Amino acid sequence: MDVQAIIAQVSAALADAPEKLRELISDPKGTIEGITGLELGEGDLSQIIDGVKNGIADGSLDLGGLDLGGIAGNLGGLLENSPLGGIADSLGGLFGKK
Incomplete structure (x- = not known):
């Protein structure tokens, strides 16, 4: 399974x-799994999530008109213990929120 290809597929979706x-x-x-049609193991899932988070954080993933600042503000502690835990900080940092 090519993790980079999956990250690219998820990012494109x-x-x-x-x-x-x-x-x-x-x-x-x-x-x-819905986007790719593949069944993922936990290790693969972690790598893919990290790749997607990095794409959001560095601005290489264009999410169009989606209000990322609003999403970041609304996430708060919701993601704290989830695999996407750092995404709120990444989104907030993109829009000047810490």
């Missing part, structure tokens, strides 16, 4: 339908 970010936040494994 998010760029095409930014609202899928909410699905990714609520059910990362199910959303990624």
